[in-house]
Amino acid sequence: MNNYKLTIQYDGGRYKGWQRLGNSDNTIQGKIENVLTELAGEKIEIIGSGRTDAGVHALLQIANFKMHKNATEEEVMDYLNRYLPHDISVVDVTLMHDRFHARYNAKDKTYLYKIWNMPYTHPFMRKYSMHVPEKLDIEKMRKASEYFLGKHDFTSYSNAKSKKKSMVREIYSLEIMDNEGFIEIEIRGNGFLYNMVRKMVGTLIEVGLGQKDAATIPTILESKERIQTGRMADAEGLYLKKVGF
Amino acid sequence: MNNYKLTIQYDGGRYKGWQRLGNSDNTIQGKIENVLTELAGEKIEIIGSGRTDAGVHALLQIANFKMHKNATEEEVMDYLNRYLPHDISVVDVTLMHDRFHARYNAKDKTYLYKIWNMPYTHPFMRKYSMHVPEKLDIEKMRKASEYFLGKHDFTSYSNAKSKKKSMVREIYSLEIMDNEGFIEIEIRGNGFLYNMVRKMVGTLIEVGLGQKDAATIPTILESKERIQTGRMADAEGLYLKKVGF
Numbered sequence: 219m220n221n222y223k224l225t226i227q228y229d230g231g232r233y234k235g236w237q238r239l240g241n242s243d244n245t246i247q248g249k250i251e252n253v254l255t256e257l258a259g260e261k262i263e264i265i266g267s268g269r270t271d272a273g274v275h276a277l278l279q280i281a282n283f284k285m286h287k288n289a290t291e292e293e294v295m296d297y298l299n300r301y302l303p304h305d306i307s308v309v310d311v312t313l314m315h316d317r318f319h320a321r322y323n324a325k326d327k328t329y330l331y332k333i334w335n336m337p338y339t340h341p342f343m344r345k346y347s348m349h350v351p352e353k354l355d356i357e358k359m360r361k362a363s364e365y366f367l368g369k370h371d372f373t374s375y376s377n378a379k380s381k382k383k384s385m386v387r388e389i390y391s392l393e394i395m396d397n398e399g400f401i402e403i404e405i406r407g408n409g410f411l412y413n414m415v416r417k418m419v420g421t422l423i424e425v426g427l428g429q430k431d432a433a434t435i436p437t438i439l440e441s442k443e444r445i446q447t448g449r450m451a452d453a454e455g456l457y458l459k460k461v462g463f
Numbered sequence: 464m465n466n467y468k469l470t471i472q473y474d475g476g477r478y479k480g481w482q483r484l485g486n487s488d489n490t491i492q493g494k495i496e497n498v499l500t501e502l503a504g505e506k507i508e509i510i511g512s513g514r515t516d517a518g519v520h521a522l523l524q525i526a527n528f529k530m531h532k533n534a535t536e537e538e539v540m541d542y543l544n545r546y547l548p549h550d551i552s553v554v555d556v557t558l559m560h561d562r563f564h565a566r567y568n569a570k571d572k573t574y575l576y577k578i579w580n581m582p583y584t585h586p587f588m589r590k591y592s593m594h595v596p597e598k599l600d601i602e603k604m605r606k607a608s609e610y611f612l613g614k615h616d617f618t619s620y621s622n623a624k625s626k627k628k629s630m631v632r633e634i635y636s637l638e639i640m641d642n643e644g645f646i647e648i649e650i651r652g653n654g655f656l657y658n659m660v661r662k663m664v665g666t667l668i669e670v671g672l673g674q675k676d677a678a679t680i681p682t683i684l685e686s687k688e689r690i691q692t693g694r695m696a697d698a699e700g701l702y703l704k705k706v707g708f
Binding site: 227228229275295296299304305306307308309337338339340341342344346 | 472473474520540541544549550551552553554582583584585586587589591
């Protein structure tokens with residue numbers, strides 16, 4: 219069996235997220251698996267480094283899959299890019315050793331969130347950022363972001379369904395940059411729960427608008443009560459940016 | 464009468480171009496005039512610095528209009544951005560002296576053309592660039608571009624209909640930049656004929672692909688025969704970038 223690593227970029231706008239849902243193939247995973255199954259002549263399943271929610275984009279998602287067929291890296295890449303829709307691109311294919319596993323081997327992930335913080339919309343980025351017309355106070359947001367750093371139980375900042383698995387995650391860094399009208403929030407951590415980045419960014423936006431006091435964040439984290447957290451930022455501003463191995 | 468200058472940005476993707484066409488208002492000019500007519504309580508006509516073709520974008524288009532109503536710059540800007548569709552934004556409104564005319568006073572224009580020159584599509588820029596998957600030879604394109612510099616009769620490089628008006632235009636500069644997979648062509652001139660930038664870029668692409676010899680450009684210019692020119696680049700890669708006054 220050959221084990222291929224895929225580096226994928228996608229505009230998540232019209233998809234129900236990464237993960238294949240039963241027979242529906244309106245997912246990134248589903249679209250890629252359908253093309254690879256054609257190429258391989260056998261049913262192919264791909265393993266993503268993690269799921270992205272409906273509408274969320276990826277600058278760099280990593281996945282792997284195994285097939286019996288011998289095809290070069292270039293052949294796999296060309297075939298995928300020929301048959302995939304134009305909002306999903308495979309930017310690299312690499313043959314890996316047999317034990318490479320995109321999910322188990324992923325050590326950390328970096329997400330990028332783009333907020334367009336001008337009174338008018340951005341005609342070219344309106345589907346690739348969240349529009350917040352009222353001026354955000356970046357300094358307040360930066361101070362608030364420090365409360366998220368380190369290891370915490372993020373139950374209140376997620377919509378994860380399972381109650382059995384650990385909700386503890388570690389945030390290594392959280393940077394907020396001011397970039398020509400955009401506020402870009404880059405978050406690196408060892409893993410993220412369902413909707414976690416969007417709920418964290420939602421809180422940072424509330425703080426930036428003066429609607430919430432940053433000092434409430436530790437209390438909300440400790441409460442482990444979802445009902446305490448407020449706004450969730452839009453999916454269209456969120457990008458999976460990097461997966462560390 | 465108050466004379467307002469508008470600075471406008473738009474994604475031209477779903478419009479029939481800048482210029483209002485009879486009763487159809489699926490044009491940028493039409494959309495803006497409809498909103499301004501509501502604001503002014505009188506029929507408003509706006510003057511653009513020039514027309515952009517169907518599907519062509521603007522990073523910075525300049526226009527002006529006159530109305531009797533006294534409204535501050537901010538009021539006009541807020542009203543427009545509240546009622547315009549999200550793919551058209553007004554980024555500045557300035558009250559001008561009575562004689563300011565966006566078309567007559569425009570001295571030069573800069574257009575930007577974006578080519579995505581990688582084998583796979585760019586998920587986020589697929590509607591905002593032309594995809595040329597085969598590798599382009601930039602050095603050849605740069606040499607070819609020199610033939611366009613200066614004053615020429617551009618009849619062969621346009622689809623302009625009028626035969627009475629002068630087809631002579633002067634190109635001040637033409638730069639070709641290599642920018643992380645994009646080839647960006649920036650052209651500044653005193654004016655451009657209908658489809659002129661797209662026909663020039665089409666020729667540069669043919670040269671870059673080795674399909675055409677650059678040395679034929681002077682002959683084609685001199686022939687003043689449209690039939691001699693080849694490929695026309697797609698509308699979606701073209702942006703009006705700047706208007707000089």
